Amino acid sequence: MTNSDIIFHTPGLRALKSSGPFSVALKQGKLSRRSLAQGRVMQLCEQLKEMIEGHFVKYPHVSINGFAMKSGVGATTLRRILSDSIKGDPAPHTVLNIASALTNEKRLSVLIDQYQGPVGMMLKSTFGPYVEQMVEHKNMGDLEGELLDPIKYFIYKLAANRTGVSEQSLFNLFGKLGLEKAEELYNKKFLDLRVNGYHAKEKKCSLDYKIVAGHLPEMVKFYKPENVSLGKNLFYTMSESVNEQAIAEIKKIQKEAIQKIFDILESDDYRGEIPYFTLNLCDTLDYGRTSEVLQ
Incomplete structure (x- = not known):
């Protein structure tokens, strides 16, 4: 059972069942459809504009700058989307960040299956290959906070392997500090302690890609x-x-x-x-x- 850092499963790419062109808007956290003019298909930026505007209607106290900070998408880019002044489509990661910020969802497999229309098609075509035909991972929000610590991250990664990780191996890698941090994860019920060492409670879990990317320099040192x-x-x-x-x-x-x-x-x-x-x-x-x- 592979301990990957991004969820690798989706229940399939749902067929778009509309009999004609449609757009998708976020309304009170749910997806809703409304027909476009006959013969015209909604464009990606149009759907993004509709989604963002719907978010501002639902949360009137949220500013563009506030949403920019939450999503990691520049305020200028957001303004261009809202004013229909973008030439071409935004980059896939920009679309992904906006979709994630609108739904507070960080799991890739959930996001790509949550949207239809141009946004859904871009997310599926760009990120779908990373999640199709793979095993389902679980998201543990509290765990992400713990694994901001690089030593805890590698302890959990090792513990998520089939054979787990022995206390001796942790001592060899991280010294006494490694054993202390493993015990902290154990006390918080993220790890089990078996005869052959520590095992992750959830062998298959997903993490925010920003956490994983933050630990890449330490990973390369191995x-x-x-x-x-x-x-x-x-x-x-x-x-x-x-x-x-x-x-x-x-x-x-x-x-x-x-x-x-x-x-x-x-x-x-x-x-x-x-x-x-x-x-x-x-x-x-x-x-x-x-x-x-x-x-």
Whole structure:
């Protein structure tokens, strides 16, 4: 049972059952439909505008700047959406952040199945491959607060493996402090203590991707280049200036590889005692747009 950091399950992509074009608005926390003019299909920015406006109607004391802080989407971008002045569609992560802020939902598998219309289609097409045909993970809100601590994060990650993690292993990795933090997680009922060591109460749980990303620098430190001759590790980093088609092809290859790796990690044929990890990451080699421009 793989201990992944993002939920990897959705009950399927629901077919859009409307007999004609429609939009989806958030009304009192629920999705509602209303017909568009005959023959015209709602665009992504139109749906985002409708959703955000509905949120401001429901919460009149929320300002654009306040919603920008909550969502992580720049106030200028939000204003452009609301004024219909955006050229093209916002980036997928901008749409994801807005959808998450509107619903207070951080689980990817829930979000991509919660929306229909252009927003739902973008979320499914962009993020769906990461959650389809995978196992269901559970979200534990209180756990996220604990796992902001990097040592607790790695303790829980190890404890979520099939074999758990022994106290001796924790001492070897983190010293006495590691044992103390494991005991804290145990006392708060996030861990079980068995004969062979600590085991996570929930082997399959999802975390906010921002928490996971925050721990990536420490994760990379577990890579041991001096041990390459042992044949257990691998490290390649490549970069080049490419076009959008190349990015799509690279992502397709990586997604296929991720599925195959996941199948191996889940298979009983490969059960073992080695706590192994992989990192699957690609992005543009720049700092992206600032929060005050279209994201």
